[in-house]
Amino acid sequence: MKFSKSSVSKLLLAAAFCTATFAMPAQAAPKKEFNVAWSIYVGWMPWPYADQAGIVKKWADKYGIKIKVTQINDYVESINQYTAGKFDGVVMTNMDALTIPAAGGVDTTAVIIGDYSNGNDGVVLKNAKTLGAIKGQSVNLVEFSVSHYLLARGLSSVGLAEKDIKTVNTSDADIVSAYKAAGTTALVTWNPQLSEINAEPTATMVFDSSKIPGEIIDTMSVNTKTLKDNPALGKALVGIWFETLKLMQDPVKGKAAREAMAKLSGSSIASFEGQLKTTKMFYTPAEAVNFTSDPKLVKTMDLVSGFSFDHGLLGQGVASKDAIGIAFPGGATLGDKKNIKLRFDASFMKLAADGKL
Known part of the structure; x- marks a missing residue:
C-alpha cells in the first residue's frame, strides 16, 4: 500500500x-x-x-x-x-x-x-485492453507503495521498465476521482477503490496481484x-x-x-x-x-x-x-x-x- x-x-x-x-x-x-x-x-x-x-x-x-x-x-x-x-x-x-x-x-x-493480496491490487487502463499499451502513459498511483511495486513487477512481465512510463503521485483518497478526470489513462490502486474504478465501463484491469501471489x-x-x-x-x-x-x-x-x-x-x-x-x-x-x-x-x-x-x-x-x-x-x-x-x-x-x- x-x-x-x-x-x-x-x-x-x-x-x-x-x-x-x-x-x-x-x-x-x-x-x-x-x-x-x-x-x-x-x-x-x-x-x-x-x-x-x-x-x-x-x-x-x-x-x-x-x-x-x-x-x-x-x-x-x-x-x-x-x-x-x-x-x-x-x-x-x-x-x-x-x-x-x-x-x-x-x-x-x-x-x-x-x-x-490475491487480486486486491491492480493496474487499470482506460480504453485499452493489455498491459503493453501502458507504454508512454502517465500512471496515477501512490508512489513508492505496493502499488508502485506491483506496477514494476507487471512492467517486467511484458518487457517494459519504469523508464517507459511516467508515474503521477496520487493519494489513495483521491485515486477514484483521478480516474474520472479526462486526462487520466492509467492507474494502480487497491480495494475498495479498485472495485469502484473497475465498475467504470472504460476500465480494464490488465495486471493484478494474483499474478504475484504472496508478495x-x-x-x-x-x-x-x-x-x-x-x-x-x-x-x-x-x-x-x-x-x-x-x-x-x-x-x-x-x-x-x-x-x-x-x-x-x-x-x-x-x-x-x-x-x-x-x-x-x-x-x-x-x-x-x-x-x-x-x-x-x-x-x-x-x-x-x-x-x-x-x-x-x-x-x-x-x-x-x-x-x-x-x-x-x-x-x-x-x-x-x-x-x-x-x-x-x-x-x-x-x-x-x-x-x-
Missing part, C-alpha cells in the same frame, strides 16, 4: 524522534494501555468490527490491559504516526513496514500475518521493544484477530459480521464479499504460521528490498539493498544481521494454533 514523496519529510522527523525516544534502558516497566491504528482495507476490517463487537475488550481484559483501536483515514499517515511513536502498532504491508518504520530506525515486528502481505505490526516488554499485547492482538476471523466463517453469525465490516469500510456487502474473494485470508493461526515460516517469505522480502533500494526508500546514503536486516522464524535473516529492524514473528500465532493463548 502506501508511501508517498510527501511523507519523506515526516519520515525524517519520525526517525529523529524515534532515535531519541528509544534511547532508554533495555527493560521498561510493563504498560497497561496500548493504541493500535488501522485504515480501510478489506483485510483489515476485522479490527474495527472486533472493537465494535467487544472482542477487543474481551481479550484485553483477559491479559489485564487496555487496547484502543484507532482509525486513521490516510494510510501513509497512520504509518508515519506509528513511526513517530504515537501508536504501539499499526496495520501495514510488508513493504511499507520495511520502507517507513524499519528504514526510519524503528525496530518493528510483524506479529500477525493476516493475508496476502503483497498485510500485517499487524508493533514496536519490537514494546512487544518485548509487554508480551501480553502480542497475545491479546492474536487472540482478537483469530476469534474475529473464526466468527466471519460462522454459518450463522458470519454474514452479519461481514455485513458490519462492509458498512464500516463504506462498501456494499456484495462489493465486500467480492474483495474477500481476491484476498487470501489466513483464517486459522496454523495457516498463518505456515506462511510466515515458509522460506518463500525470505525470497519475497529479497525482491521487496531490491525494489525499495532501487527507489531510494531505504534511507539516504544506503549502499545496498541489504543495509536493513530482516529476521524470520527459525533464525533465518536477510540483510545486515547487525542492523535488524524488521522481524516476522510467528511465535504468538503459534500459541494460538496450539490452543495456548
Whole structure:
C-alpha cells in the first residue's frame, strides 16, 4: 500500500524522534494501555468490527490491559504516526513496514500475518485492453507503495521498465476521482477503490496481484521493544484477530459480521464479499504460521528490498539493498544481521494454533 514523496519529510522527523525516544534502558516497566491504528482495507476490517463487537475488550481484559483501536483515514499517515511513536502498532504491508518504520530506525515486528493480496491490487487502463499499451502513459498511483511495486513487477512481465512510463503521485483518497478526470489513462490502486474504478465501463484491469501471489502481505505490526516488554499485547492482538476471523466463517453469525465490516469500510456487502474473494485470508493461526515460516517469505522480502533500494526508500546514503536486516522464524535473516529492524514473528500465532493463548 502506501508511501508517498510527501511523507519523506515526516519520515525524517519520525526517525529523529524515534532515535531519541528509544534511547532508554533495555527493560521498561510493563504498560497497561496500548493504541493500535488501522485504515480501510478489506483485510483489515476485522479490527474495527472486533472493537465494535467487544472482542477487543474481551481479550484485553483477559491479559489485564487496555487496547484502543484507532482509525486513521490516510494510510501513509497512520504509518508515519506509528513511526513517530504515537501508536504501539499499526496495520501495514510488508513493504511499507520495511520502507517507513524499519528504514526510519524503528525496530518493528510483524506479529500477525493476516493475508496476502490475491487480486486486491491492480493496474487499470482506460480504453485499452493489455498491459503493453501502458507504454508512454502517465500512471496515477501512490508512489513508492505496493502499488508502485506491483506496477514494476507487471512492467517486467511484458518487457517494459519504469523508464517507459511516467508515474503521477496520487493519494489513495483521491485515486477514484483521478480516474474520472479526462486526462487520466492509467492507474494502480487497491480495494475498495479498485472495485469502484473497475465498475467504470472504460476500465480494464490488465495486471493484478494474483499474478504475484504472496508478495503483497498485510500485517499487524508493533514496536519490537514494546512487544518485548509487554508480551501480553502480542497475545491479546492474536487472540482478537483469530476469534474475529473464526466468527466471519460462522454459518450463522458470519454474514452479519461481514455485513458490519462492509458498512464500516463504506462498501456494499456484495462489493465486500467480492474483495474477500481476491484476498487470501489466513483464517486459522496454523495457516498463518505456515506462511510466515515458509522460506518463500525470505525470497519475497529479497525482491521487496531490491525494489525499495532501487527507489531510494531505504534511507539516504544506503549502499545496498541489504543495509536493513530482516529476521524470520527459525533464525533465518536477510540483510545486515547487525542492523535488524524488521522481524516476522510467528511465535504468538503459534500459541494460538496450539490452543495456548
